[in-house]
Amino acid sequence: MSYESIIYSSEGGIARITLNRPDRLNSFTASMHAELRDALAKVASDGSARVLLLTGAGRGFCAGQDLSDRAVAPGEAPVDLGESIEKNYRPLVLGLRKLAMPVVCAVNGVAAGAGANIALACDIVVAAKSASFIQAFCKIGLVPDSGGTYFLPRLTGTARAMGLAMLGDKLSAEQAAEWGLIWKCVEDTELASSVDALLAQLAQAPTRGLAAIKRALYASAGNTLEGALDLERDLQRELGASADYREGVAAFLAKRPPIFTGK
Numbered sequence: 001m002s003y004e005s006i007i008y009s010s011e012g013g014i015a016r017i018t019l020n021r022p023d024r025l026n027s028f029t030a031s032m033h034a035e036l037r038d039a040l041a042k043v044a045s046d047g048s049a050r051v052l053l054l055t056g057a058g059r060g061f062c063a064g065q066d067l068s069d070r071a072v073a074p075g076e077a078p079v080d081l082g083e084s085i086e087k088n089y090r091p092l093v094l095g096l097r098k099l100a101m102p103v104v105c106a107v108n109g110v111a112a113g114a115g116a117n118i119a120l121a122c123d124i125v126v127a128a129k130s131a132s133f134i135q136a137f138c139k140i141g142l143v144p145d146s147g148g149t150y151f152l153p154r155l156t157g158t159a160r161a162m163g164l165a166m167l168g169d170k171l172s173a174e175q176a177a178e179w180g181l182i183w184k185c186v187e188d189t190e191l192a193s194s195v196d197a198l199l200a201q202l203a204q205a206p207t208r209g210l211a212a213i214k215r216a217l218y219a220s221a222g223n224t225l226e227g228a229l230d231l232e233r234d235l236q237r238e239l240g241a242s243a244d245y246r247e248g249v250a251a252f253l254a255k256r257p258p259i260f261t262g263k
């Protein structure tokens with residue numbers, strides 16, 4: 001499949017997806033979703049990718065659903081938004097969450113509507129200081145989707161989640177970091193270099209171990225302590241048989257840097 005709305009590359013263990021409709025602030029169309037699904041499937045099946053970067057081209061990260069794709073107006077027949085969620089947004093969120101490697105999101109500008117929540121679905125979110133997060137749904141009579149009603153209360157608590165979702169105010173990247181919504185906020189001029197350093201580190205890390213961390217931490221929201229202990233035991237059992245675990249211990253004992261292969 002050739003891509004028109006995204007840019008995809010994979011090199012040196014780092015897969016990169018850039019949302020690329022800058023004149024529409026990288027808002028989602030049906031064809032962008034199809035391209036994203038295809039690219040995510042490529043990352044999952046590409047045995048060499050060990051970390052994925054998601055970012056946006058131009059001044060915005062993503063303004064959510066492209067509203068000009070909807071053509072709804074008072075009096076016109078309703079659009080089945082449930083179908084759009086089922087076909088496009090749900091698989092995207094689950095695809096990012098289930099990908100067996102870390103997903104880094106570089107929020108280069110405004111992230112609104114589904115764009116904000118797709119960013120929150122990523123594992124490590126770094127935002128430029130001038131970026132912002134807007135739960136724009138309430139301004140058009142919708143509910144936060146793409147996992148917003150799941151992520152927001154868990155990350156910020158119900159009071160802040162409710163304010164963000166009901167008011168649709170712009171939350172600065174700095175405030176998002178202070179509230180624990182994202183990993184960190186950096187100066188605009190440092191976004192590329194700090195994300196590149198992160199990607200380089202993660203591309204050389206024990207990928208299977210990181211995938212297991214992701215699985216365990218995301219399972220935690222619906223788990224009991226007993227359930228979490230069981231899962232940790234099972235994952236540790238699997239990882240104990242991995243090449244990277246053996247390399248990590250051998251390197252520690254030999255007082256040398258480890259060389260992880262992701263196996």
Ligand code: T3D
Pocket residue numbers: 023024025027063064065066067068070081084085110112113114115134136137140142145
């Ligand atoms: O429909 C379904 O499938 C259900 C799922 C829904 C998921 C959702 O995401 S619903 C929420 C949809 N998104 C929004 O409501 C956000 C709409 N955009 C904005 O509120 C503002 O654009 C921003 C706050 C994000 C940024 O504001 P600003 O002032 O920096 O930029 P701008 O001038 O508004 O936007 C720049 C251009 O991008 C502009 O086009 P123009 O005038 O230069 O020709 C604007 O119309 C366009 N644009 C921005 N967002 C969207 C968009 N075009 C289509 N759809 C957009 N979402």
